[in-house]
Structures are given as C-alpha cells and as structure tokens.
Amino acid sequence: MATEREVTIEQFREQLWEAKVGRRIDEVVVHHTWRPSASEYRGIETVRGVRRYHMGVRGWSDNGYHIMIGPDGRVFLCRPLHRAGAHTAGRNAHTIGLALIANFDCDDPETYGGLPAAHQVVAALLKRFDLRPRAIRFHREFAPKTCPGLKLRLPEFRDDVADAVASVDGGRPKIVLLPGSETVDCNARVEEGVTRVDLRALAEALGWSVHDHIDDQGKVYLSR
Numbered sequence: 347m348a349t350e351r352e353v354t355i356e357q358f359r360e361q362l363w364e365a366k367v368g369r370r371i372d373e374v375v376v377h378h379t380w381r382p383s384a385s386e387y388r389g390i391e392t393v394r395g396v397r398r399y400h401m402g403v404r405g406w407s408d409n410g411y412h413i414m415i416g417p418d419g420r421v422f423l424c425r426p427l428h429r430a431g432a433h434t435a436g437r438n439a440h441t442i443g444l445a446l447i448a449n450f451d452c453d454d455p456e457t458y459g460g461l462p463a464a465h466q467v468v469a470a471l472l473k474r475f476d477l478r479p480r481a482i483r484f485h486r487e488f489a490p491k492t493c494p495g496l497k498l499r500l501p502e503f504r505d506d507v508a509d510a511v512a513s514v515d516g517g518r519p520k521i522v523l524l525p526g527s528e529t530v531d532c533n534a535r536v537e538e539g540v541t542r543v544d545l546r547a548l549a550e551a552l553g554w555s556v557h558d559h560i561d562d563q564g565k566v567y568l569s570r
C-alpha cells in the first residue's frame with residue numbers, strides 16, 4: 347500500500363542500513379517540489395498531497411520520490427527504496443530521488459531549515475551505497491528545467507554533504523554481527539573502498555582476545 351512515514355535522522359540511518367534494496371544504486375538525484383513551495387508546506391499533509399497527485403493525476407503507483415524533506419527539517423519516507431522511483435526520466439532504475447519541499451527558484455536556501463537534514467540524509471545514502479559526493483546529481487542535469495531551483499548550487503551541496511559524511515564518520519558507527527544481529531561498537535568505516543574496524547572491539551565481541559605484542563613481521567596475535 348502506498349503510504350508515507352516520518353522518521354528521525356537516527357531512524358533513517360538505522361532503517362537504511364537494514365533495508366534490502368535489491369537494485370544497484372549509482373546516484374542520488376535531488377529535486378525541489380517547486381509546487382508546493384516552502385510557505386505552502388503543511389507537514390505530512392503536503393507529502394500526502396504530492397503522493398495523491400502523483401497517483402491520481404500522473405497515474406503512478408506511489409509517490410515518485412523516495413524521500414521528501416520539509417522546510418522544518420522533517421524527513422518523510424515515501425516510495426520504498428527497493429522500487430525504482432518516478433522522478434527523473436530515463437534515470438530512475440539506479441537512482442534514489444529526494445525532494446526538498448521548496449521552490450528554490452524563489453525560496454532562499456540560506457533561510458530554508460530543511461537543508462541540514464537533506465545533507466544528513468544524502469550523507470547516509472552515500473555511505474550506505476558506498477558512493478562519492480560526485481554521485482549527487484541535480485535533476486536539471488538531466489532535464490530542461492531548473493530543478494532543484496536556480497538558487498541551489500550543486501558544488502556547494504556536494505561539499506555540505508561531504509562535511510556531513512565526515513561528521514558522521516567522526517562518531518563511532520556500529521557493526522552488526524550475524525547471526526543473532528548483535529551490534530558491536532568498533533568504529534566501522536569505509537576508506538578508499540576498504541572496510542576498516544577497530545580490531546580489539548570486534549575480536550572481543552567474538553570471544554577472542556588481542557595480544558598487545560606485535561611481532562617482528564608485524565603480525566598481531568589473537569587467542570580464545
């Protein structure tokens with residue numbers, strides 16, 4: 347059933363990590379709604395209105411966007427990520443569509459309260475799908491329109507998302523051990539395509555201990 351749901355940034359990150367997406371994701375395409383603009387925003391009712399328009403007028407199966415963000419920074423999950431969106435003609439198969447509820451041809455990004463949330467959400471998407479900031483695209487790159495609005499600049503948006511990625515990496519993300527889905531805080535992160543963890547925390551969670559001594563050949567010893 348087509349529906350929408352509000353989540354906090356923390357819930358978004360957790361659910362994103364657990365979600366089975368089942369299609370390759372190469373890019374995140376950013377949009378603005380244009381109509382409604384920021385001043386016409388009425389919380390989740392606005393999100394429902396966009397879905398009803400997409401379903402009733404456009405004839406789509408659901409909201410065309412996967413994620414919508416309000417000028418108050420609220421994050422709404424719309425079309426499930428495992429399904430291709432309907433937001434960028436010819437580019438829906440391997441992208442995620444995110445829409446800011448705004449008209450950035452007129453609305454000022456400087457005073458728009460939803461951008462920090464958007465940067466966090468896109469940062470989480472980049473991490474989840476192991477993408478670089480250049481995977482962030484604006485709709486106008488693929489269509490003769492201004493979307494997501496003339497006042498929004500892609501290089502700045504990418505830089506702001508990169509800053510958000512760095513600030514999350516500065517935290518201590520967990521790693522999930524299967525089976526049993528136990529989570530371990532071992533500072534898991536991806537660097538240059540290599541997943542790195544703090545060995546001691548992970549080893550101890552597995553019931554092993556790490557010897558402090560590193561031998562001449564640089565070997566680290568673990569024991570039960």
Ligand SMILES: [Zn+2]
Nearest residue numbers: 377378485493
């Ligand atoms: Zn668009």
